[in-house]
Amino acid sequence: MFTSLEVCPDDPILQLMVHARADTNPLKVDLSVGIYKDDMGKTPVMDCVKAAEQRRLEQEDSKAYLGLAGDLRFNKLVTELVLGPSHAALADKRVSTIQTTGGSGAIRIAAELIKRIKPGTRVWVSDPTWANHIPLLKSAGLEIATYAYYQSGEKGVRFTEMMQDLSAGAQSGDVILLQGSCHNPCGEDLSLEQWQHLAEFVLDRGLLPFVDIAYHGISKNLDEDSLGWRHMAASVPEMLISYSGSKNFSLYRDRIGALISISPNPATAHILLTNMMNISRVVYSVPPAHGGFLIAEILEDDELRKMWMFELDQIRLRVNQMRNGLADRLQERLSSDRFEFIRDQQGMFSFLGISVEQVLSMRESHSIYLLNSSRVNIAGVTSSNIDHLVDAIVSVQP
Numbered sequence: 131m132f133t134s135l136e137v138c139p140d141d142p143i144l145q146l147m148v149h150a151r152a153d154t155n156p157l158k159v160d161l162s163v164g165i166y167k168d169d170m171g172k173t174p175v176m177d178c179v180k181a182a183e184q185r186r187l188e189q190e191d192s193k194a195y196l197g198l199a200g201d202l203r204f205n206k207l208v209t210e211l212v213l214g215p216s217h218a219a220l221a222d223k224r225v226s227t228i229q230t231t232g233g234s235g236a237i238r239i240a241a242e243l244i245k246r247i248k249p250g251t252r253v254w255v256s257d258p259t260w261a262n263h264i265p266l267l268k269s270a271g272l273e274i275a276t277y278a279y280y281q282s283g284e285k286g287v288r289f290t291e292m293m294q295d296l297s298a299g300a301q302s303g304d305v306i307l308l309q310g311s312c313h314n315p316c317g318e319d320l321s322l323e324q325w326q327h328l329a330e331f332v333l334d335r336g337l338l339p340f341v342d343i344a345y346h347g348i349s350k351n352l353d354e355d356s357l358g359w360r361h362m363a364a365s366v367p368e369m370l371i372s373y374s375g376s377k378n379f380s381l382y383r384d385r386i387g388a389l390i391s392i393s394p395n396p397a398t399a400h401i402l403l404t405n406m407m408n409i410s411r412v413v414y415s416v417p418p419a420h421g422g423f424l425i426a427e428i429l430e431d432d433e434l435r436k437m438w439m440f441e442l443d444q445i446r447l448r449v450n451q452m453r454n455g456l457a458d459r460l461q462e463r464l465s466s467d468r469f470e471f472i473r474d475q476q477g478m479f480s481f482l483g484i485s486v487e488q489v490l491s492m493r494e495s496h497s498i499y500l501l502n503s504s505r506v507n508i509a510g511v512t513s514s515n516i517d518h519l520v521d522a523i524v525s526v527q528p
C-alpha cells in the first residue's frame with residue numbers, strides 16, 4: 131500500500147535553511163526561517179521562562195494528562211492578555227478558550243470548527259499571507275479566496291484594493307482571516323481606522339472574522355498591538371482568534387498557543403467550547419503541559435510578568451534597530467529612498483522587493499539566504515553581518 135504514495139515536495143523555507151546550514155562561507159547570513167535571533171545570531175531562552183521553569187521543576191507533582199481544554203489557568207490569563215481583562219465579551223461570559231499546540235494547532239482546530247459549521251466555507255486570506263495558512267485551511271476542505279493586501283517593495287497596506295476585493299466577492303457566511311500585528315510575510319499592519327472600517331464591513335456583510343495573532347507585543351507594545359482586534363471583538367457577535375506563544379515567549383519548540391472564540395451569548399459559548407474540545411480530541415487529544423504552565427506562571431506573577439515585558443521590549447528594539455540600520459546604510463550607499471519602507475514596517479519580516487534573479491545572485495556571490503519572494507527575516511540581521519548584507523543588496527542593484 132505504501133508504494134502508492136508519492137514523495138512530498140520539500141518545504142521551500144526549511145529546504146533553504148538546510149542549504150544555509152551546509153554553506154561553509156563564514157560570512158553567510160540566513161534570513162529564511164521566521165525565528166527571532168539576538169545580535170549573536172542565537173535564539174535564547176528568555177530569563178522569565180528560565181525562572182518559570184525552575185518553579186515548574188519544584189511544583190510539578192504529576193505527569194497525568196491535562197483536560198481537553200488544556201491548562202485552565204493559562205486559558206484564562208492568555209484570554210485576558212488578548213482581549214484585555216475588562217473586555218465586555220469576557221464580562222458577558224461569551225468567550226471560550228482552549229490551549230493548543232502552537233498557533234498552527236489553533237488554526238487547524240479553527241479550520242475543523244469552520245468545516246463543522248459549514249463544509250467548504252470560503253475563507254478570505256491576504257495576498258500575500260503566511261505560507262502555512264492556506265495548507266492548514268485547505269486540509270479541512272475549506273475554500274480559499276484572496277484579497278489584495280501588499281505589493282512587494284512598496285510601503286503601506288493596499289487598503290482600497292483590499293476593500294474592493296472584499297466588497298466585490300465576500301458573501302454572508304464567508305470567513306475573513308486577518309493577522310493581529312507584524313504581518314507575516316510583509317510587515318504591514320492595518321491602522322486602527324482600517325480595523326474600524328473593516329469591523330463595520332464585516333458586520334454589515336455577515337462575515338466571520340478570524341484573527342491570527344502570532345507576534346503580540348512585537349510591533350509597538352502589548353496594549354497598542356491589541357487595539358485593532360479588540361475593537362473588532364467589541365463590534366461583532368462572533369469571532370475566532372488563534373494565538374501563538376512561539377515568538378513573544380520564545381517557546382517555539384514547546385508548542386504553545388490558544389484558540390479563542392467569541393459567541394453571541396453564554397449558551398453558544400458553551401457549545402463552542404465543547405466543539406473545540408471535541409475536535410482537539412480527534413486531532414491530537416490533549417495539549418502538552420509545559421508551555422502553558424510557563425506562560426500562566428509568567429502572566430500571573432508580577433515579577434515574572436515585568437521581566438517578560440522587558441525582554442519583549444528588547445526583542446522589539448533590536449529588530450527596529452536592524453530595520454533602521456539597514457534603511458540608513460542602503461540610503462547612504464544608493465543615495466535613494468528605495469528601501470526606506472524597511473524602516474517603517476513592523477515585526478520580523480519585509481520583502482526587499484527584488485527579483486528572483488537578484489535573490490539567487492546574492493545567494494551565489496555573498497551566501498545570503500532569503501526566500502525567492504525576497505522575504506527577509508530582519509531578526510537574522512546582526513551588527514556583525516549587516517554590512518555584508520548591504521554589500522550584497524547593493525551588488526545586485528542595476
Ligand SMILES: Cc1ncc(COP(=O)(O)O)c(C=O)c1O
Pocket residue numbers: 164231232233234235260309314342343344374375376382386387
Ligand atoms: C502569521 C503566523 N501565524 C501562525 C504561526 C504559527 O506559529 P506556531 O509556531 O506557534 O505554530 C506563525 C509562525 O510563523 C505565523 O507567522
